[in-house]
Amino acid sequence: MNTPFPVLILGAGRMANRIGHMLAQSTRFAPVIGTRGGDAAPADDTLPRLPPLTGTLPDLLTSALRGQRAVILADPSLPASDVARAAISAGCHYLDISENAASGAGVAALGDAARAAGVTLAPGCGLAPGFVTALAAEALESAAPDEDITVFVGVLPARPENRLGYANIWGIEGLISEYSTPCLALRNGRLIEVRPLCEPEAISLDGTAFEAFTTAGSLDALARSHQGRVGGLVFKTLRYPGHLDYVRFLLEDMGLAKRLYLFRSLLSTAMPHVEDDRVLICIRRRSGNTESSRTLTLAARPDAKGTLVSAVSTATAAHVCATLDLIAQGRTGGGFVAPGAIALKALQMSAFLDHLDPVNAAVQPDDLHRGRHGAKQPENQQNAEKCNSPIR
Secondary structure (H helix, E strand, O other): OOOOOEEEEEOOOOHHHHHHEEEEEEEOEEEEEOOOOOOOOOOOOOOEEEEEOOOHHOOOOHHOOOOOOEEEEEEOOOOHHHHHHHHHHHOOOOEOOOOOOHHHHHHHHHHHHHHHHHOEEEOOOOOEHHHHHHHHHHHHHHHOOOOOOEEEEEEOOOOOOOOOOOOOOOOOOHHHHHHOOEEEEEEOOEEEEEEOOOEEEEEOOOOEEEEEOOOOOOOOHHHHOOOOOOOOOEEEEEEOOOOOHHHHEEEHHOOOOHHHHHHHHHHHHOOOEEEOEEEEEEEEEOOOOOOOOOOOEEEOOOOOOOOOOOOOHHHHHHHHHHHHHHOOOOOOOOOEEEOOOOOOOHHHHHHHHOOOOOOOOOOEOOOEEEEOOOOOOOOHHHHHHHHEEEEE
């Protein structure tokens, strides 16, 4: 009988617990949760847990990684590059679910060391970057040189909450990074830098009105690797109409863009926590006068005990667990693995991706309609140009 593959999951939040539970459903993996001393202990104590990790970061990582073969970082307060470096020293594979582009770049710089140690580094294995990146990479495989691809993603409460129409669903740190960091995109085949919260447009999905605007980090690796190969590539976040104006009021008019600690405090204290969420993914393709789109909708659902489990935690866990599954089977090779580098067909070979089942996921063609419910239309060309700058 094969010994289960030991995996350390660093984090105390809902994402860490969802990943742990998903891995625990397989006899091939032995997950354990590790949290730093002082972190709030989750109410769910059914998963194996290490004693609270204390001491300096190098010491606690050395202790936590002892006997493990992989580590999944799900604690945004821990520096990814430090955890990845410790994983290399311990001979462990490293994965994370971070949305931060700078964090991913720091891990990528350790690729040669990881390859020499025979381990794999796979940052950005959550939803976006992560599962969404794999979907976008699949679309890019068949894209024509003049084609423009826009990837829309929304992680939203099933019903609008407050005037922002939003809630604390997947983590405030990732949201702030998306809203405050420039992102990479392609225009006319050239790599450019796009400001977040720009290029708004109104769309409708399944008869519901949304607004879409640029946010950071999800497709940076694909934009770099496909410059000159496709006409356009850009990532936009979906929100209920009105959200963008309120966020811009806070960040621009109230000056919180220069005081992100205040923005973080406001969101952390004011946003309600919800489990009843939905994940909307739409990939729009344009070539000349031809336009098509495909959408994927995931909804929160009850688990075996009747407890509602959020859609974003399921999607995140399914992708990072499927990636770990392929790594454990030796299908990825050593060194650095960029988001989107593992083909969707390969990920679908893992049973973990079956958690995104047809009951909760519906792929539909041509379901994207623009400008219907009074949401803001694209900025004029002058303002759009202020959002973009070429990468030299």
